[in-house]
Amino acid sequence: MAIVSGIVVYEPSMRKLKFGTYRRDRLRVVRWLDVHNLTGIVLVMWMLVVGFTGVINTWAELVIKVWQFGQLAEMTAQYKDKSLPANPGSIESAVQVAIRAEPAMKPAFVAFPGTIFSSKSHYAVFMRGNTPLTAKLLKPALSDAETGVMTDSRELPWYVATLLISQPLHFGDYGGMPLKIIWAILDIITIAVLITGLYLWLRRKSGLSVERVVVDASAADHRPVYTS
């Protein structure tokens, strides 16, 4: 919301200014307005993406619950009244079965019977792809923990896929160390946008709005200059 309103007020505010204007010899309000406008508009898309994917991430628990009671329940319907296996079989063989079913993918993790990512009767081997994108998009292969037979394997539904894609885009942990450093700098600049924005807003509330200062100052600029 704040970002969108910032874009809206960017337009009138920049009518008479070139992109990237920084009036360093003006009062602090004007300087901070320029810093706010410049850093804000330059980072706007990044902030929107990180903000929006952050919102999606807050729904993580809900999304997993929906999957658990939706697709996972469907995939394990015929097992729903069973109790935990008395003699669970080998995890290694469950992993091997999953790899045979999806030779192009690698196992990411195995959920044990009775945990939130599996049923009470299955090993859920979550397979991942090889690119950074497909590595996030998991595909569970469910194997009966007692017999070792793979009973089902499906792509995760779109809402889980959306969550899994949102996580790297929010945290920035997907492009090596340089991307993490860039992410940190972008975070710091975002904080600067917030602080300057807050300052300008408080200043406006106290009646010393930046518009006032800018108008006064440009009136001063336009005074006729006499040279001798």
Place this chain on the structure above:
Amino acid sequence: MKPMPIHRRQTTTQIFAVPLLLAILSIVGLVSALVGDGAWDGLSWIALGIPIVLCGYFLLKRS
């Protein structure tokens, strides 16, 4: 010389031309590192680094 404000009013298109370009660049940077490693990561670093360089350039330049 100080950065001169333009006294001619700009159109909306003029105001948002550079920001739009930077927005597209950001999307390229955000997505490219997801698509692959190596060169894709490098593209992402450049695309997301440019906004930072621009902030530094405009705020630090002695005009």
